[in-house]
Each structure stands twice: as C-alpha cells, then as structure tokens.
Amino acid sequence: xxxxxxxxxxxxxxxxxxxxxxxxxxxxxxxxxxxxxxxxxxxxxxxxxxxxxxxxxxxxxxxxxxxxxxxxxxxxxxxxxxxxxxxxxxxxxxxxxxxxxxxxxxxxxxxxxxx
Amino acid sequence: xxxxxxxxxxxxxxxxxxxxxxxxxxxxxxxxxxxxxxxxxxxxxxxxxxxxxxxxxxxxxxxxxxxxxxxxxxxxxxxxxxxxxxxxxxxxxxxxxxxxxxxxxxxxxxxxxxxx
Numbered sequence: 001x002x003x004x005x006x007x008x009x010x011x012x013x014x015x016x017x018x019x020x021x022x023x024x025x026x027x028x029x030x031x032x033x034x035x036x037x038x039x040x041x042x043x044x045x046x047x048x049x050x051x052x053x054x055x056x057x058x059x060x061x062x063x064x065x066x067x068x069x070x071x072x073x074x075x076x077x078x079x080x081x082x083x084x085x086x087x088x089x090x091x092x093x094x095x096x097x098x099x100x101x102x103x104x105x106x107x108x109x110x111x112x113x114x115x
Numbered sequence: 116x117x118x119x120x121x122x123x124x125x126x127x128x129x130x131x132x133x134x135x136x137x138x139x140x141x142x143x144x145x146x147x148x149x150x151x152x153x154x155x156x157x158x159x160x161x162x163x164x165x166x167x168x169x170x171x172x173x174x175x176x177x178x179x180x181x182x183x184x185x186x187x188x189x190x191x192x193x194x195x196x197x198x199x200x201x202x203x204x205x206x207x208x209x210x211x212x213x214x215x216x217x218x219x220x221x222x223x224x225x226x227x228x229x230x231x
Contacts, residue, residue, distance in 0.1 A: 044158070100165045
C-alpha cells in the first residue's frame with residue numbers, strides 16, 4: 001500500500017548543530033506534506049508544512065524541502081537546542097475530495113540533542 | 116496547550132471491562148479524529164467525524180465504538196479489548212476545509228491504555 005516512511009529511526013546531535021531529518025513517501029497524489037513533533041507525554045504538534053506544488057518552505061529555525069522527483073521530504077532544524085529533542089513524524093495529507101484532512105504518518109525519527 | 120483535552124490520561128483495564136475515552140476540543144472545529152499510536156508503528160487513523168457524522172472507519176474492530184454527540188466532544192467506548200490493543204489513543208480536531216480554513220489537525224495529549 002501507499003505509505004510514508006523514514007530513513008533513520010534515531011538522530012543524535014550536539015547543541016548548536018544543524019539537524020536534518022529525512023522522509024520518503026510513495027503516494028504522489030497529495031495536497032500537503034507536514035512535519036510533526038511529539039514530545040514525551042504529549043500529542044503530535046504541527047511544526048511546518050509544504051504544499052505539493054512547492055519545493056522549499058522556511059519557518060523559524062526550520063526548513064522543509066520537498067523533492068517530488070525522488071519522493072523525498074526533509075526537515076532541517078538550525079542551531080538545534082535541547083528542547084528540540086523529540087520524535088519527529090512526517091505526514092502526508094490527501095484530501096481525496098473530502099472536507100477534512102486524511103493524514104498518513106511515517107514511523108518517526110527520534111532526535112536527541114546533547115548539551 | 117493545543118485546545119484539545121483527553122481524559123483519562125492513563126487507563127488500565129481487564130479484557131472483560133467496559134470503559135470510555137473522552138476527548139473535548141475548545142477550538143470551534145467541526146471534524147474530530149481518533150488515532151492509535153502503538154510502539155514502533157506509525158499513527159493509525161481509526162475514525163473520523165465530520166459535522167458529527169462518522170465519515171471514516173478504517174477497518175477498526177467492533178470492540179472499539181466511537182460516539183460524537185456534538186462537535187466539541189468525541190468518545191471512544193471500549194469493551195472486551197485484547198492485550199494487543201494497549202497503545203496511546205490520540206484525539207485530534209480540525210476545521211472543515213470547505214469553510215476555507217486550513218486542514219491542520221490539533222492533537223490532544225492522548226490516553227495511555229493498558230489492557231491486562
């Protein structure tokens with residue numbers, strides 16, 4: 001079936017370094033690709049999204065890149081901080097003619113930031 | 116806080132028990148979702164309610180029974196569960212895209228369910 005998956009299950013970085021989390025997807029028929037952050041004891045929290053007709057979008061300290069040719073999505077976090085330690089999920093939104101958003105999630109990458 | 120609350124936060128139940136999970140959103144949204152998050156698995160969409168009508172049921176066993184009495188509240192009724200149903204159950208809400216709003220889903224903190 002169609003799925004969204006991640007290359008690396010864990011990523012450890014030093015505080016201040018830049019982090020890159022990758023995601024591969026298989027379904028090209030989508031409206032948006034989204035990154036979520038999930039901290040321990042909390043639900044997933046929206047970080048940034050990118051529409052399928054874009055290839056780059058920047059937020060505060062985060063950048064999402066979309067390469068539709070190879071069906072690859074990445075999240076770049078600049079100057080990573082200990083508070084960035086969490087599990088990061090990519091997700092794909094496929095409205096499919098619905099009025100609500102149907103999300104398909106990847107498995108997640110555990111990001112650990114060492115002081 | 117995301118504006119989506121879930122109770123209880125933790126629940127331990129036997130296989131013969133009946134319990135209910137509750138979700139409440141204070142965001143004025145009109146779509147609500149139940150997800151299951153198991154260890155080492157992606158989040159799995161279970162049910163979607165849009166305008167209080169169930170619009171998605173992703174092959175979920177009948178021992179899970181959702182209820183949406185109004186646009187702010189969502190329940191998941193549980194009965195005769197199996198140990199493999201132990202997981203984090205997440206509720207989310209969003210605004211109907213037809214209203215021109217973003218699709219973004221806001222998640223609650225989840226209920227950690229353990230079935231003995």
